[in-house]
Structure formats: C-alpha cells, structure tokens
Amino acid sequence: MLALLVICGILSSCGYLDATKQRVEERKDDGSALPDEYFNTAEATAYDQRHDSPPEYDSAGNMTSPIQSIQSATRVAQGSNEPIFTMAPKFELVNQLNEAFHEYNMTEGLSIVTFFFTHCPSICPTVSHNLLEVQNQLADKGDFQILSISVDPKRDSVARLLEYSKGYNALPGRWDFLTGDSATILTLYRKTFKLPFDESMGKMAYQAHSSKVFLVRNQTDILGFYDGTNPDEMKLLVEDALRFIE
Numbered sequence: 001m002l003a004l005l006v007i008c009g010i011l012s013s014c015g016y017l018d019a020t021k022q023r024v025e026e027r028k029d030d031g032s033a034l035p036d037e038y039f040n041t042a043e044a045t046a047y048d049q050r051h052d053s054p055p056e057y058d059s060a061g062n063m064t065s066p067i068q069s070i071q072s073a074t075r076v077a078q079g080s081n082e083p084i085f086t087m088a089p090k091f092e093l094v095n096q097l098n099e100a101f102h103e104y105n106m107t108e109g110l111s112i113v114t115f116f117f118t119h120c121p122s123i124c125p126t127v128s129h130n131l132l133e134v135q136n137q138l139a140d141k142g143d144f145q146i147l148s149i150s151v152d153p154k155r156d157s158v159a160r161l162l163e164y165s166k167g168y169n170a171l172p173g174r175w176d177f178l179t180g181d182s183a184t185i186l187t188l189y190r191k192t193f194k195l196p197f198d199e200s201m202g203k204m205a206y207q208a209h210s211s212k213v214f215l216v217r218n219q220t221d222i223l224g225f226y227d228g229t230n231p232d233e234m235k236l237l238v239e240d241a242l243r244f245i246e
Helices: 002-010 017-024 039-043 067-071 123-138 158-167 182-192 201-208 231-245
Strands: 092-095 100-102 110-116 143-150 174-178 213-219 220-226
Touching: 002 092, 092 158, 110 123, 110 231, 123 143, 123 231, 143 182, 158 174, 213 231, 220 231
Parallel strands: 110 143, 143 174
Antiparallel strands: 092 100, 092 174, 110 213, 213 220
C-alpha cells in the first residue's frame, strides 16, 4: 500500500484524490465523518435549485469556472487592495473552549481561515505548523485571528480540538479551532469558500480536503488564498497580512 502511494505521488496521472482513496480504503473508521444525507442523489440533483446556490455550481454541486482556479492555483494579495471575491457567511460553530462562534465573531480586521481535521496524517500537521509560525509573527500586531475549521466534526469534539490546539500553542482569542454541524461546515467549504469536494469518495471525502489558507478582510473580502503546506507562500501571507493590519 505504501509503495503504491509513493508511485502515485510521482506519476502525474495519479492525483491527490486517487492517492487518498487508496490510502483510506482499509480504514476501519470509514463513514465516521459526514452522514449519508449529504451524498444522496436527490440532494445533488436539487443542488442548483436552492436559493443559496451560486451560479458557479452545476446541478451536481460541482464547481465550474472561473472559481475552478481555487482547486490548484494560488492567488495572493501582493500589491492589491481589491478582493478576489466576496462572501456573505452565515454560520454557528463552537471553538475549542466550547464557546459559540458565529459569522459576526469574525474580526473586522483580518481572518486567516483554513479547513483541517485532527486525525489527518498528512497535510494538516504541516499547515498547522505553518500557521503557528504565522501566529507568532503576527501575535503583537493589529486585529487578526486564525480560524481552523474541522471537516471531520463527528470525531473532532470540543475536547479533541482543545487538546490539538495546545499542541500548537494556540493563543486564546488569536487562533480558534472550530467544529459543529456537518451541513454547516460542508456549506462553508463548498459554497462560501468555493473549494473542491469529491463526493465520489462518499463519507471519506473529508480526507481529500484542500490545503488552501484564505486571507479574509472585514468578514467578507477574500484578499488571497495560499498553499498552507508551502512555507514560501505562507511568508507571502504574512507580508500581505502586515500590509493590511499595520
């Protein structure tokens, strides 16, 4: 199995999703994340008929251009004050301190947002480590917060998030780890932040979440998105953040 994953990582024809499918094939916790109702045919068929479905999605809930670029490309704010796109989030989650967290709890300054899960064996520890560096570099600066939203809410309880946050020295009020209702998180992931989601993987789709980190101004303006696994891109994020908060 390990050898097969290594080969997948080398061959261009074998993408991250394919490697992920192979990696989770034998996992005993298959199905512990998102419930069946978020993957049924009726839901997919009616997706584009909902009042809250943006035109960037087709009838199956898959993204179409121009938002498709978020799946692979990085867009940074460098030198620009104009948002890449705007959003109007509405949600209720809970953080690692068991405090309710709504869209209006996002700072009017800068929010640095990513999606993760605590049992992730691959990209999440790297992204969280890089976010720790971001936190340390911005800790004594202006109005900013880091939001790490779990895509595996059934396993990522408040207690589990608190334990995880301590491992990364998360500062209270600066770095919140959020969990909540699966439908809310899925909506944030797919529709608010316009990220790719492979429903063909069924309940294990959360294993193939994006490593993108978003820079959000005033709760609505997406100023840039960066590869959270790439230290150089995270340095760009810090440079952009400093430009907006200083």
